[in-house]
Amino acid sequence: MERKLLWVISSIVILILWFKIEPQDTQQADSKIGSSEQAQTKAKIAEKEPVQSSRESSITQEEKEYFQGHPIDGSKPDFAAITDVQERKAAFFDYLLPFVTEKNELLLKDRSRIQAILDNPEPPSREEKTWIGALRSLHKLRKLGVYTHEDIAVLLRYVDIIPASLVLAQAANESAWGTSRFALEGNNYFGQWCFTNGCGLIPNARGEDQDHEVRKFSDARESVFAYIDNLNSNSAYKELRSIRSQLRKDGENITGLALVHGLENYSQRGQDYIDEIESLIDYNELWRFNVHTDEATYNNE
Template sequence: MERKLLWVISCVVIFILWIKIDPQSSQPKETNKQESSVSKPAEKVQDDSVDNDSDTANEDTETPVTEEEKAYFKSHPISVETPNFAEISDIKTRKQTFFDFLTPFVNEKNTLLLQDRERIKQILANDNPPSREDKSWIGALRKIHRLNKVDVYEHKDIEILLKYIDIIPVSLVLAQAANESAWGTSRFATEGNNYFGQWCFRKGCGLVPNSRSEDADHEVRKFNDARESVFAYIDNLNSNPAYKELRAIRAELRHQDEPISGLALVHGLDKYSQRGQAYVDEIENLIDYNELWRFNVHADDQSTNNE
């Protein structure tokens, strides 16, 4: 009897120990699972994503729309409808539709920037002082790009604008748009035509992120259409102090007479997201994986740039 009782007690003890030990032994498997999801390639993360309603570190992005730009939008209406990217189940088709939709807007903005650059160069090449109209135009450009007001425009005050007024490669624009908007399927893209996560700080100026903390007051800007989002994003990269390094890289490429590429400028985007270098690596991966340099068509001579 005593022997049988000891056998029962031993079984109970072993059972209790097994319950306690098993969760601990399974913990490393759970950890490995979490690590594999974190290290998942950016390309796959973006393809599988349907909702990208998340905060970004891209603060102070409410670059104002100038009266000149408002007039341009009014006089150059767009007729293309925004595709429903979420309904396109084939990933290859969705990507190509996404690229085809946004690329014309990037080329349109870059064409206008090159025209402005040419006007600045003509003013610099003129031995006579800038006309009243040119002075007013230069003053407006300096204000937009957050440069100090000056009473008399010297050569250097005009020439510095060339560092700010320049193209953003289509490859970089498409990669960031795909990343920030989950290939056009995010709430910010579908409800606010915002493909780049641009913020604003006036109540009611945009959409409130679901993940916004209680003490935050930013919203995600709403645009009338995708073109306005593209224009504002490029204006932001060209004027925001956070992207000083991007503009320096671009200016050096100009100085060396090298193509302005997305793979070069991406290294000036470490402040675009709270993720820093990880974000830069992700955008670089998107450009490489999708061979987005094939969309770059803007240079001073309108020839194709290669990354």
């Protein structure tokens, strides 16, 4: 009888302890599952968050409207058919240089407008504020409700020219003097990337874990404009813009041989790539193309 009573009491105690412990264990398990799900969700979000590539390019709506209002002849030389090396180089430079000059002139006009706003003792007009906001957005600067003098002045660090010598050297290097598949089929002379399916050409050597394409442009001018916009806005080229800003501050010419040292992130080859572009500028004397209407900007290397 006593044994039976002890067995009943023991069973009741075990049952009570089980009810007390079980919810705790379940709660801990649920907590672990919740944490795991949260971690997985964060990982998925992180995977979907766009990470800007050093070669990622885009065309702004303003530029699209500009291109429509200023059409060009879309034909281009058959560089591969030009057997004489010097003749091919001359044709390559003559073909791209007008687009470089055009873009730099537009940038200088924007700089002049920014400076005029800064020099005006009156606050910016509504139209000027809209324009400033669009510029800040283009260069990935945060949106502001009120623009101080410093907020406007910082744009001068981004809105500036890229010397023709640097543009032509990189174009020659990246497009094999206009004969690469991407230049021929996509009017892409700088190896610029995009990340929307069908936005460009799939590189033959693209890894299985990569999803970028080499962007297709309507013409070479679009490629030049997008390349210069990329150097002016991408965080990967902060050093290039810093070098350029210092040259401005010191009243010195902005040259390709100076800015090339800000291109470490343009290629995985790093310093070797910089040395190669520098050699292209030197060997081909590309500084001779650095003549611009803004004499204080750059002349010869």
